[in-house]
Amino acid sequence: MSTACVLVGAMLLDAALGEPRWLWQRLPHPAVLMGRMIGMADARFNTGEMRRLKGVLVVVGLVLGALLLGKVIGLFGWLPELLLAAILLAQRSLVDHVRAVGDGLRLSLGDGRRMVSRIVSRDTAAMDQSAVARSAIESGAENLSDGVIAPAFWFLIGGLPGLLVYKVVNTADSMIGYRSETYLKFGWAAARLDDVLNWVPARLTAILIAVSHAGLSQWRDIRADAGLHRSPNAGWPEAAMARALGISLAGPRAYDGKMQSFPFVNPQGRKTLSAEDVDAACTALWRSWALTLAAAVVLALF
Template sequence: MSTALILGLALILDAALGEPKWLWDRMPHPAVVIGKAITWAENRLNAAPSQRLKGAVLVVGLVLAAWLIGKFIGLFGWLPTLLVTAILLAQRALVQHVQDVGDALRLSLGDGRAAVAKIVSRDTQQLDAGGISRSAIESAAENLSDGVIAPAFWFLIAGLPGLLIYKAINTADSMIGYRTERYKDFGWAAAKLDDVLNWLPARITAALIAITHNGLSAWSDIREDAGFHKSPNAGWPEAAMARALNVALAGPRAYDGEMRDFPYVHDFGQIDIGPNAIDRACTALWRVWGLSLALVFALALI
């Protein structure tokens, strides 16, 4: 069975089943296993001297281990590969987590803040309805790239080993790639490699969002808005989503009690938004999924 056909079936399986609670209550999710391995290594390696070198050694170890595990699973045929690929995609889970914020916000501001705190790292205690909605939509856009398009891209490029390498590095970046005193050196290699691995998928995600809404007529504006983001990649899907929904994203927000004056992305869009905008973002996620599935099956036919 071709790589593209396996990916297409995995996309459908993930969309149909998501992350079954009964399964992950009984066994650890692969992402959890990867996270525990990173924590174990970080506790033993992240100490002076040569923290940047030690962090690079960890990244090399993750890449080699992911490659070998992917190759090993592949020895058992297409079915285990299909199942693992579906597990490592996150379309349905992403939509559900984002929709949960909209549903909670309809109940109260407090419920909305509690729900969005589960999917973003910023301070949420003082967010109004607009801030909650923007946070959820930004998370939807960024995680569409990280959780669906980038894993699918690397599976097409390098099969299951490529997908596992991407997930390992992306998980490492989320854990140790922050520019804090503890991780600024040790997490440097993970953050840089994650930027490299996400460079093309982030722009593909932006293009898919644009194509499924207003076309590519605003591409130059999306590119300009993406440049305002602190990340070389996350700004692309966020800028595309902002224009697709005609909302302003980003803007001032607080981290660890400190307000930071980030610019708005698509500042001509609506700022005073609520759960209806979150609903439209979830619809956008499924539109991109549908186009991606069609493209993958077209590749399978070719």
């Protein structure tokens, strides 16, 4: 069975089942296992001198281990590949988490804050309704790229080994790829390699969001808005989502009690947001997923 056919099956299985709680209450999720390995490496090697070199060697080891594991699993045929790919794609889970924020906002601002705190790292205690909705939509757009399009892209490019390499690097970036005193050197390699691996998928995600809505007529504006973002990649899906929904994203937010003044993406867009905008973002996530699925079907056929 071709890689594209396996991807189609994995996307449909993920969309149908998402993350079965009963399963992951009994078994560790593959992403959790990756996190444990990275955590052990952090505790063991992120000390003393030559932390950047140690971080590079850890990332090299993770990449080589992921490549080897992918090759070994591939020896057992397409079914294990399909099941693991479905587990490592996160469309259903992503939409469920984003939609929960909108549902929470309908109950109360406090419920909205509580739900959004599960998917963002910024301070949520003082958020108003618009900030809660904006945070959920930003998270949805960024994670569409990181959790769905990028894994699918690297699966098509490199099969299961390519998917596992991407996921372990992305997990490492989320754990140690910070510009803090602790991780500035040790997490440098993980952060830079994650930027490289997400360069194409982030822009591809922006294209998918744009095409599934108003087309590419606003592409010049999307590209300009993406350049306002502090991340070389995250700004692309956020800019496309902002234009698709006619809203402003990003902007000032607080981390660890300190307000940081980031520019708005699509600053002319509407800034007063609500649960309905979160629902619209979830619809946009599914429309982009459907376009990706259609492209995978075409590749599988031809």
